[in-house]
Amino acid sequence: MMTTESMKIESVFDRIFDRAMRSQPQIQDILLGSDQGLVVAFKSTVKGKEARLAALAPVLADAGETLFGEVGLSPLGEILLLGNDGTMYLARLKSAPVFLLIAAKGQVNVGLLRMLASEIEAEASDVLRTLLR
Amino acid sequence: MADPGQIATSIGFAALFLVATVLAILAYWSVRSMDQVVLRARMYMNRQRLFSGLLAGALAMIILTIVILVSLASTLLRPTGSPADTTVQSVLLIGFVASFLFLAWSFLNFYALSRPPRETTPESGQ
Numbered sequence: 001m002m003t004t005e006s007m008k009i010e011s012v013f014d015r016i017f018d019r020a021m022r023s024q025p026q027i028q029d030i031l032l033g034s035d036q037g038l039v040v041a042f043k044s045t046v047k048g049k050e051a052r053l054a055a056l057a058p059v060l061a062d063a064g065e066t067l068f069g070e071v072g073l074s075p076l077g078e079i080l081l082l083g084n085d086g087t088m089y090l091a092r093l094k095s096a097p098v099f100l101l102i103a104a105k106g107q108v109n110v111g112l113l114r115m116l117a118s119e120i121e122a123e124a125s126d127v128l129r130t131l132l133r
Numbered sequence: 134m135a136d137p138g139q140i141a142t143s144i145g146f147a148a149l150f151l152v153a154t155v156l157a158i159l160a161y162w163s164v165r166s167m168d169q170v171v172l173r174a175r176m177y178m179n180r181q182r183l184f185s186g187l188l189a190g191a192l193a194m195i196i197l198t199i200v201i202l203v204s205l206a207s208t209l210l211r212p213t214g215s216p217a218d219t220t221v222q223s224v225l226l227i228g229f230v231a232s233f234l235f236l237a238w239s240f241l242n243f244y245a246l247s248r249p250p251r252e253t254t255p256e257s258g259q
Contacts, residue, residue, distance in 0.1 A: 034249075035173065036176055036178075036249035036250050036251075037171075037178055037249055037250070038249050051168060051171055052168060052170040052174075054170055055170065055171040055174035055175060055178075056170065056174045058174075058178060059174045061176045062177070062178075109141060
């Protein structure tokens with residue numbers, strides 16, 4: 001029963017992530033990670049790095065929050081990491097103690113990425129709310 | 134044949150040493166066998182555990198040092214041939230046990246470094 005439920009949840013997350021990746025093909029990784037640095041859900045073009053990403057997400061958020069706090073700008077909303085080869089987006093869901101991390105390769109429209117992120121967040125929040133109820 | 138009290142004390146000591154040793158091996162192995170990136174992240178998230186572990190280790194060493202110094206002093210200052218003071222011996226025994234308990238607590242904290250944090254620290258960056 002529990003396995004069927006978790007499989008269903010996984011497939012729901014998979015569908016959400018799949019849709020986002022199809023609408024923005026540059027997206028390589030989408031991860032939902034808990035506050036404790038554990039993987040909640042993950043989709044990637046390359047497997048096997050979800051544990052690392054999930055462990056680093058709260059560290060990055062904590063470092064960002066500290067940095068923001070130092071200059072009196074707390075609370076932190078979201079983090080964007082921009083590089084020559086891609087973009088990474090990190091935000092904490094409002095509905096649950098879960099981080100959403102999206103990594104996109106190449107030139108990516110940041111505005112679109114944020115819109116996609118908020119869409120994923122809304123859908124993921126609903127799923128998590130159902131799961132945690 | 135030793136009396137039951139002595140046997141119980143010896144078993145207690147052996148169990149204490151065993152627990153501390155197992156925790157030490159477990160701590161080393163769990164930290165050593167972890168993915169380096171995940172470990173770095175966990176060490177950051179579990180920094181309170183690191184502080185607790187170091188504090189417990191320091192306390193264990195302080196108590197052990199005091200126990201050894203008191204033991205040496207009581208041996209050197211005792212008149213030749215006179216029996217050992219039972220009160221001092223009891224205090225030394227308690228100190229010895231306490232130092233190993235702190236050591237075990239220290240290893241337990243180091244082991245917990247490799248585990249996901251139970252709760253996130255509200256005071257960011259502190």
